[in-house]
Amino acid sequence: METLGGTAFHATVSIAAMLLIWLILGKRQIGELSPFDFAVSITAGTVVGAGIVDPHIELSRTIVALVVLGVLQICVSWLSIKFRKIQRSLSSDPTVLVENGQIIKANLAKVRVPVEILLQMLREKDVFDITEVEVAIFEPHGRLSVLRKPEYSPVTPQQLKLNVDANRILVPIILEGVLQVDLLKKMGFSPQEIEEFHQKYQDRIDNVFIAFMDKQHNLHITEEGILESNVFFH
Template sequence: MSEYTIVIVRTIFAFFFILLLARLLGSKQIAQLTFFDYITGISIGNMAAALAIDVNMQPMDAIIGLLLFSLLTTLVVFGALKSLKFRKLVEGRPTILIRNGNVLEKNLFKEKITFDDLMQGLREKSVFKLADVEMATLETSGVITVMKKAEYNPLTPKDIGMPVEAEHTPSLIIVDGILLDKRLNYLGYSKEWLLGEVLKQGAKNFKNVFLAQIDSKGNVYVDLYNEEEKVTQVKQKPLLSAQLRKMQADLEGFAIQTNDQNAKQMYYNQSIELQDLINKINPYLKE
C-alpha cells in the first residue's frame, strides 16, 4: 500500500473516530467551560491530525491517547456536576462588573476587560446607557449578562393586569412545496382553508410555497420559491372556490363533532347541498 493511500485511509478513520468521540462525550449539563473546552478541543484535534498524516506513528498509540483524553474530559465534567468545590475550581465563579449602577474597576482589571469590552457586552444585550444598568455580571462562559434598573425594563401585559392568550409553538405545515397533512389535521385546520390563505399571499398553489408556518392564532406565514412571481393581486375566483370548499369541509366536521342526531343530519344535508352548488359553479370559477 502506497504512502498516499495510507494517509487517505488514516485520515478517514481519524475523522470518523473523532466524530464518534464527540457523540459519546455529548452535551455538557453545566455551564460552558470555555477555556477548558478550547484547550481540550485543540489537544484532541492535534492527536487526530497526527493519527491521520504521521505515517511513523502507530495508530494504536494515537487511539489510546484520544480515548484517554476523552475519558479524562468526561471525568472532569462529571466531577463538576457532582461537586460544587470541584466545579468552582474548574470553571471559576461569575464576576460582578457593575453593581447598583456603579462600575467596579477592580473587577474589570482582574478579568482583563477593557471599558470597550464592557460596552460591547452591554450593547449585545441592547443596553447603550450605563445609567440603565442595575447589575452586569461576567459569567464563567465569558458572556456578560445584564439586569436593567426596574424603571427601564419593558412593560409586560402582566404588569398592567392584561390577560393574554396562551400560544403554542408555531408549526411548519408546508415544506419544500409538500403539504404536511397530518400536522394540519392535528392543528384542526382544513386543506381548503390553508389553500385560501396561501392564495391570499400570492401563491398559485401549494407547490409554489417553499415554507409555510402557522401560529397558535391561525396566522399563516408563506415564503415562495420565487418572490418575483408572487401574484400581486389575488384572483378572486380561485379564492372564492377555496372558501366554498372550506365551508363544505367545516360542515362535515361539525356533523362529526356533534352528538345531536338532528343537528348531525342537518349539517350533512347542508354539506351535500353546498357540494352540489360547488359542482355547478366550479367550472365558472376556474381561471
C-alpha cells in the same frame, strides 16, 4: 497514491471519531466550554492533526487517544456535577463588573476585561447608558448578563394587568417540497388525512419552499417569495 489514500482515510476516520465523542459529551457552544473542556478540545485537535500529517502514527493509536480523552472528559464532567468544589476549581465564578451604574475597576482587572470590551458587551445587550444598569455580571463562559434598573426595564403585560394570547408555535410541515409526515402525525392528523392532503395538493406542495402550521391548523406558506396566511388545512 497509497500515501494520499491512507492520509484521506486516516483524516476521515479521526474526524468521525472526534465528532462522535463530542456528540456523546453533549451539546455546548464553544464559548460555554470550561478551561478543562477547552484543553481537551485542543489536545484532541492536536492528536488528530498529528495523526493526519504523520504517516508513521497508526490510526489505532489516534483512535485510542481520542477515546481516552473522551472518557477523561466524561469522568471529570460527572465529578464536577457531583462535587461542587471540583466544578469551582475547573471554572471561574461569576464576577460583578457593574453595580448601580458604576464600573467596578478592580473586578475588570480580575477578569482581564478592558473597559472598551465591557462597553461593547453592554451595547450588545442594548445598553447605551451605563447608569441604567442595576448589575452586570461577567459569567464563567465569557458572556455578560445585564439587569436594568426597574425604571428602565420594559413594561410587561402582567404589570399592566393585561390578558394576552399564548405564544404561537409554528411547525414546519413542508420543507423544500417535502411533506413532513411525522410532524403532522404529532399534530394530531391521521395517516388517511395526511394522504388525502398530499394527493389533493401534490402539485402545489412540490413548489413550496417552506410551510408552517400553528395549533389552529393555519398554514403559513412561503412559495417563491410569496407569503400566504390563514389557509386552513382540510
